[in-house]
Every structure is written in structure tokens, then in C-alpha cells.
Amino acid sequence: MNENSPIILDGKKLAGEIRERVKQDVTNLNKIGIDVGLALLLAGDNQSSVKYFMATLKASEHVGINVFEYKLPSSASQNEILNVIRDVNADERISGLLVLFPLPGRINARGVVNSILPEKDVDGLGSVSVGRLAAEESMFQIFSMDASVPLEGRPYVHHRSGFIPCMPSSFLPCTPYGVIMLLENYGVEFGGKNVVVIGKSLAVGKPLAMMFLAKEATVSICHKSTQNLEAYLRNADIVCSATGVPGLIKGNMIKEGAIVVDIGINVRADGSIVGDVDFATVSEKASMITPVPGGVGPVTIAILLQNTVRSAQSNVILNHPLTIP
Template sequence: MILLDGKALSEKIKEEVKVEVAELVEEKQITPGLAVILVGNDAASATYVASKAKSCKNAGIYSVVHEMPESITQEELLETIARMNENPKLDGILVQLPLPKHIDTTVVLEAIDPLKDVDGFHPYNVGRMVSNLDAFLPATPFGVMRMFEEYGIEVSGKNVVVIGSSDIVGKPMASLLINAKATVTVCNSRTKDLAFFTKAADIVVIAVGVPHLLKADMIKDGAIVIDVGINRLDTGKLTGDADFEDCKNKCSHITPVPGGVGPMTIGMLLKNTIKAAKLREKREKK
């Protein structure tokens, strides 16, 4: 069994980004900039945003965290995004999800300039991704694809089951795998006899937020398990959607939780920010 070490790979990606930032600053006089909007005081979101800000600083990316109270109106939030769209120092804009219930997430995400949509959630980028055109890709699925590449895992022609159909992971993950010529089945919480599908899969990507849903008797020998889930048990321990201890001896490759897919998300977000800065440089040259 090979452990897919997302933590180590993420550090490698961050070093790549650091080099690219230095080159942009020296050769193009451009410092990439990322703005993160944090609404409310959700502890998990605040921790994640702080980690993003730290990673930006370490890579030499200019970053700003715009904290807003949970009582903020949708109009005020949209006005803030509009100002960020016009700010030439900001290459990427990211709205930390989830948003309070009184705010329409779709309207907010659509308000972000598609050329600054480093989260890859704007319909413009989603459409281009599905059409296999150049686009900003959602960071978590993007990270999984980079992991496949790093570990020499060929997905073309493989049977892949994606468990979960969210806009953030499941749907874009399926699209990227289809673009890579995999045979993809998407399952969700209403799928009857989930094991019927997973037992036939060469690769299982699970992202549903249900601790230990995937068991060893649901996968075939030599399967590859990519666990995107992260759940906190009553004991305080973090665990994935796959039962790691149960599955590990039956897999050829598996991601741990924590330390697997999670760290890749920030690494690929930084990659998207660099991409946005390079696109800005090209536009300014015209």
C-alpha cells in the first residue's frame, strides 16, 4: 500500500509557487495578490482563512483578509466584491464558504470577476472546465488530479466512482476525470446499493462528510481510495469518509485524513493565484 502524502506534495507545490512569484516580481514587476472575504465567525472557516493568509505570505503573495460581520447585507457584500474586482493589485478573490443563510451564495459567486475567480466556482469557469477548455479549476479536485500526476496514477480508461455530487468537489471532480478519459460513475446519498458500484471501481473518490462510510468490503483488491472527507468525531479526532484502518491493507494507494487531500487545496489555490497574475500581466501588455 502506498500512502498518498498530500502534505509533502503541498509543500513542494508551495515551493514551486514561491519561485514563480519571485520570477514575476523580478521580471515583470508584478506581485500576485489574493483577497479573501470571511463573513461571520465560524471557527473552522477562520482557521482555514488564516492558513491561506500564512501560505500567501510565505510564498511572497500579497494577501488581504476582509472580515465582515454575520449581519452584513448581501448588497454590502456585493459592493465589497465590486471594489475588489476593480482593484488592480488583486489577482484573485475568494469568498469563504459557507455564507450566512440570508445571503444568496450563487449571486455572490457570480459577482466575482471570472478572471479573478481563483476558487473556480463562477459559471464561466465551470462551463469552460466542463468543456475541457483553459479555466480556473476548483482547488480540491485540481489537487486530486495533481496527486494522480505526482504518483504516476493513470486515470485514462479506469473505472472511477465519485461518491458525492457537490458543486465544490463531486461535480468538478467528475468533470476533470471525464476530461482525462476515465469512465466515471457519480453516486450520492440516495444511491441504492453503493457497494455495487464501488466494488467495480479501480479508483474511488469519496466526498460526502460521513465518517467511515467506505469499508474494505466495498472495494476490490488493489483499488485506489481518495478520501476528500474530513470529519471531527466526538473524541475530537479528525477522520475521513473512508475507514482508513479497514481499507488500507486492501488498497494499492490511499490518502490519509488528515494529511491527504486537505493540504492540496491551499497549494492549488496558490497555483490559481499565480495563473491569475500571469493573465493580468498579459492583459496589461496589450
């Protein structure tokens, strides 16, 4: 490694640390008779969704979270899907529900997501979760992880009062929250920084931009209709790309020392995975960069597990406080 080599933001390592804490939290709940459950809903057989389903299943089992599998055919109707969600909402064994996207074309995806109870919306995509994030009223803004404390010992506390969370939860979308955690884990501060987020989907780009804004960054959101992307990138201290366009970001487009987070996952013809960023040229100028694979991807699933165990904890504190010894 030469002295100009960027710091590689290691998502696998952070994901492992998060999973270990989740495992401990699950064990603690098990000791008071509470199992933690995550429902996975897959309609159809989209190959990326099937892969994500399997990866989530394996990661959940590793930390002791029980998985409830709901697999429906691509011919499933909206009503059938809503029936599953109604059952999951009422099931005390299940703390969270992940719906795998894309859903079959005739299904109203927003209708499906919005039928999940906010306290079980561990993917954070329902309108209540999105609204609380925008209003800076989600657990993300109100409760903070104290970054000065080593990760394994960090209390999950209210940043002013020191209280633990005890309000009906809403959760942050896993991928953008994972980006923030990964950067903070490497000591990156956001206040006053110029951040460019490329992509404005509800699952990634938009909530990520809101999270940076909540952390006092100056944020630009770029998308397909953006005129002159390079003009935005030239000025960016932090670049986050979530487009699904391989090689979109090249070294000559970013400023010296920029921090570059590659969220894109693109499967090439030979089965290998690349991001949106041309790693070879960008790493010559960046001060920090995420690899693909091994960057944001592993953190996403770890955050999903973390949200699920937080949901179980909140349910105990709010609804069954007498079960706490």
C-alpha cells in the same frame, strides 16, 4: 510495512513542491514590479471557515502572496458583500478572491460567486469556470503539465503547440484539481479506468467527476439517493469520497488493489480529524490511499496559491505585456 501495504499518497509533500514553484513565480513577478495579491472574504464566524482563512493566510505569506482581508459580520447584507467584490474586481493589486463558505443563510451564495470576475475566480466556482470545465475549455484541458518532466521543471504549456497560456483565464476548483494532481504525481493513469466519485457538490464531487471524464475515465457519481453504493464500489479502480460521513467506506466494500482518495474532513468530539474512509480496513485492500489529515487537504491550499499566481501571470501577459522586460 508489509508487502501488501498500500502506497500512501503524500499530499504534504506535493503541496510543498507546488508552494516552492509558486514562490519562485511570485519572486519572478516581483522582479518586474508586480506584486501578487489574494483577497479572502469571510462573512460571519463559522469556525471551519476561520481555520481555513488562517491556514490560507499563513500559506500565502510563506510564498510571498499579499493577503487582503475582508471580514464582515454575519449580519452583512448581499449588497455589502457585492460591494466588496466590486472593489476586489477593480483592484489591480488583487489577482484572486476566495470567498469562505458557508455564507450567512440569507445570502445568495451563487449570486456572490458569480459576481467575481472569472479571471479572479481562483476557487473556480463561478458559472463561467464551471462551464469552461464542462466544455473542456479551461486551462486544465487546453494547457497541460507534462507529467514526464520532473515537477520543478515542468513547463505550463499548450499540449499541442507548446504555447504558454495567453487567453483570459478561468480556474479549476482547487480540491478536485488537487486530487487529479496528487494521483498523477504518483503516476496514476485514468484512461479506461472505472472511477466512482461519492458526493456531487459543485465544489468537489461534480467537478472532480468532470475532470476524470475529461481524462477518459468511465465515471459514476454516487450520492445520498444512490441505491446500493457497494455495487458501484465493487467495480471501481479508483474511489474518491467527498461526503463528510466518517467511516462511510469500509474495506469490505472496495475491490482488491483499488486506489482510494479520501476528501472528507470530519472533526470528532475530541478535536481530531478523520475522513470518510475507514483507513484501517480499507488500507488492507487498497493499492494506494490518501491519509486524513495530510492527503488532499494540503494540496487544496497549494492549488489556490498556484491559481492566484497564474492569474497574476495571465494579467501581465494579457493586459500589460510591455512590463515584461
